[in-house]
Amino acid sequence: MNVIFEYQFLQNALLASILASVVCGIIGVIVVEKKLVMMSGGIAHTAYGGVGMGYLCGFEPIIGAFLFSIAAALGIGFIKRKGSLQSDVTIGLFWSLGMALGIIFIALMPGYPPDMNSYLFGNILSVTKADLLLMIILSVLVVLIVMILFNYWKAYLFDEEFAMIIGIKTTFLEYLLLILIAMTIVVLIRVAGIIMVLALLTAPAAIAGMLSSKLKNRMIIAVISGTVLCIIGLWISYVLNIASGASIVVLMVLCYFLAYGVRLIYNKFKQKRVTVKST
Numbered sequence: 001m002n003v004i005f006e007y008q009f010l011q012n013a014l015l016a017s018i019l020a021s022v023v024c025g026i027i028g029v030i031v032v033e034k035k036l037v038m039m040s041g042g043i044a045h046t047a048y049g050g051v052g053m054g055y056l057c058g059f060e061p062i063i064g065a066f067l068f069s070i071a072a073a074l075g076i077g078f079i080k081r082k083g084s085l086q087s088d089v090t091i092g093l094f095w096s097l098g099m100a101l102g103i104i105f106i107a108l109m110p111g112y113p114p115d116m117n118s119y120l121f122g123n124i125l126s127v128t129k130a131d132l133l134l135m136i137i138l139s140v141l142v143v144l145i146v147m148i149l150f151n152y153w154k155a156y157l158f159d160e161e162f163a164m165i166i167g168i169k170t171t172f173l174e175y176l177l178l179i180l181i182a183m184t185i186v187v188l189i190r191v192a193g194i195i196m197v198l199a200l201l202t203a204p205a206a207i208a209g210m211l212s213s214k215l216k217n218r219m220i221i222a223v224i225s226g227t228v229l230c231i232i233g234l235w236i237s238y239v240l241n242i243a244s245g246a247s248i249v250v251l252m253v254l255c256y257f258l259a260y261g262v263r264l265i266y267n268k269f270k271q272k273r274v275t276v277k278s279t
Contacts, residue, residue: 010125012129012132016132017230019135020187021229023143024187024188024204025208025227027142027180027181028184029222030146031181031201033157040181042072043076045094045095046071047069048099050063051194052103053101055105055114061119066186069186073179074178081174118190119189122192122193122246123245127190134186138183142187145180153215156168156174185197188201200252204252207221207225207256225255232251233252234247236251
């Protein structure tokens with residue numbers, strides 16, 4: 001494990017893992033609670049169009065991913081609010097449009113097309129200082145916004161109608177949440193890639209949901225579990241010389257199903273004890 005601290009690219013990967021774990025732990029809990037997993041997937045895949053546009057126009061692809069993610073988040077939110085299309089139809093259309101635009105932009109580039117695997121499947125070992133700077137800025141913004149409006153988020157998550165009655169601007173919170181999801185996805189793209197970003201966004205949050213019902217505790221547990229699993233996955237990928245994003249995702253999914261199985265066994269055991277005591 002000490003080898004992680006010996007090389008600059010591994011130090012960058014470690015810091016990126018921590019930043020990704022913080023934002024996905026906080027926003028992931030909200031995404032799971034509001035059942036916005038597929039919407040998050042739609043925003044993530046739309047970002048591929050921004051990556052392609054960045055390569056075509058000659059600017060940083062991750063900036064293009066950020067712009068497309070924000071546009072997709074606001075577009076999906078607006079159409080959903082207006083109710084002119086079903087939300088799953090809207091998500092599917094944005095999902096396909098983003099991927100299609102990315103392919104077209106790359107095809108329009110002169111010369112040999114760039115390698116898109118790091119954006120599709122993640123390559124945390126190739127994270128640069130510029131990537132880290134953007135990740136730090138977005139992570140700080142996400143954490144500050146959630147902390148400042150924490151009580152409003154609690155009301156919005158657990159009873160949106162009541163929050164509206166007491167004067168909380170739920171429309172504003174919904175759009176803000178979608179923007180935060182877009183920002184989080186941009187942070188996670190370099191870690192797990194567009195294809196696998198949903199695992200990082202949902203697995204730690206889902207594990208935390210099994211361990212606590214309080215919003216604050218769930219966020220803390222999700223951040224801690226995400227950090228530990230990311231670091232272990234990073235170490236496994238280095239030792240076995242396999243893709244870092246894939247190893248992190250596989251580890252997180254396995255841990256989720258393990259936690260689910262343990263909880264299932266515990267609930268059955270607890271139910272049997274109650275039955276025995278009642279008889």
